[in-house]
Amino acid sequence: MSEWQGLVTKNQNGYYSVRTERAEYLCKVRGKMKQDNNRVLVGDWVRIAAIDSDRAVITEICPRHNRLLRPPVANLDQALLVTSVASPPMNPLLLDRLIMMCILNRISPILWFSKMDLQTPQSDKELAVYKSLPYRIYTSDNSDKEENQQTLAAIREQLQGKVTTVCGQSGVGKSTLLNAIAGREWCPVQSVSQRIGRGKNTTRHAVIGEIYPSCYVADTPGFASLDYLPPRKEEIASGFHEIAARQDKCRFHDCTHRHEPQCAVKNAVDAQEIAAPRYQSYVTLVAEWEEREKERFR
Ligand SMILES: Nc1nc2c(ncn2[C@@H]2O[C@H](COP(=O)(O)OP(=O)(O)OP(=O)(O)O)[C@@H](O)[C@H]2O)c(=O)[nH]1
Numbered sequence: 001m002s003e004w005q006g007l008v009t010k011n012q013n014g015y016y017s018v019r020t021e022r023a024e025y026l027c028k029v030r031g032k033m034k035q036d037n038n039r040v041l042v043g044d045w046v047r048i049a050a051i052d053s054d055r056a057v058i059t060e061i062c063p064r065h066n067r068l069l070r071p072p073v074a075n076l077d078q079a080l081l082v083t084s085v086a087s088p089p090m091n092p093l094l095l096d097r098l099i100m101m102c103i104l105n106r107i108s109p110i111l112w113f114s115k116m117d118l119q120t121p122q123s124d125k126e127l128a129v130y131k132s133l134p135y136r137i138y139t140s141d142n143s144d145k146e147e148n149q150q151t152l153a154a155i156r157e158q159l160q161g162k163v164t165t166v167c168g169q170s171g172v173g174k175s176t177l178l179n180a181i182a183g184r185e186w187c188p189v190q191s192v193s194q195r196i197g198r199g200k201n202t203t204r205h206a207v208i209g210e211i212y213p214s215c216y217v218a219d220t221p222g223f224a225s226l227d228y229l230p231p232r233k234e235e236i237a238s239g240f241h242e243i244a245a246r247q248d249k250c251r252f253h254d255c256t257h258r259h260e261p262q263c264a265v266k267n268a269v270d271a272q273e274i275a276a277p278r279y280q281s282y283v284t285l286v287a288e289w290e291e292r293e294k295e296r297f298r
């Protein structure tokens with residue numbers, strides 16, 4: 001019996017699709033694992049024992065580096081956060097929230113700015129803030145320009161051997177980007193008018209597709225809820241690396257970096273070492289968190 005390692009890409013009522021280097025297998029879980037209550041998740045890297053050319057048994061789950069609950073998916077490596085510089089206009093608060101969500105879930109954020117053909121002085125200023133952050137950042141105008149081809153080659157390399165999810169508000173160009181990466185029609189691109197009134201089913205399970213050889217993209221409905229807030233208030237600061245890096249120097253160990261004296265974070269904002277819009281997002285998210293907490297006890 002041959003043993004392989006593969007990626008679980010789909011779960012259909014206890015039958016798992018597992019993608020190995022050589023083939024895709026339809027798998028059941030070995031009985032003993034079920035007794036141990038060891039549930040296999042989409043995104044798990046597993047060992048399988050082949051039964052024939054397309055059926056196998058999952059014998060072991062490799063250690064996970066993270067796991068999301070809604071939808072249940074394991075081992076997301078990175079998230080491609082797509083933002084259009086215009087149409088819809090750039091939303092820095094949303095982008096900062098998504099970056100925070102990635103960091104708190106140990107997922108590397110990759111920033112993709114689309115519709116550069118529509119850039120304005122205002123969007124250039126907003127973009128400059130993100131260029132100063134320590135994340136990979138790509139820009140594109142989705143034309144045939146040589147530059148865009150190079151960017152696509154770079155992003156394909158970045159996706160190699162990893163499982164990536166794609167987030168961003170409606171209309172920013174996620175499907176357009178995925179089709180460009182795939183080099184074929186991978187998912188439908190809808191005009192704005194087509195998008196209106198579309199019923200959305202958010203309770204679907206996560207599914208992973210191989211968009212380009214060895215580039216796995218996870219469709220994780222509901223993960224990137226656009227109003228995400230972490231369970232604990234202190235975690236918000238952890239999602240802003242430039243705040244997290246300085247908060248040990250604040251006078252109060254429980255400083256919220258808003259009205260407290262001798263706050264290293266506010267000092268850094270005044271000295272323009274922290275970009276004001278990023279700090280503004282942080283303050284807004286903390287206020288939102290407090291508001292949500294108040295609602296809970298009302
Ligand atoms: N001008 C310009 N338009 C673009 C660019 N990228 C995508 N678009 C257009 O933006 C519109 C929305 O693109 P989609 O790829 O469907 O956006 P989406 O993020 O998948 O949207 P949802 O599926 O609703 O979440 C389409 O009309 C695209 O043709 C770009 O770089 N420049």
Ligand SMILES: [Mg+2]
Binds near residue numbers: 187188189190
């Ligand atoms: Mg789409």
Ligand SMILES: [Zn+2]
Binds near residue numbers: 247266
């Ligand atoms: Zn502080």
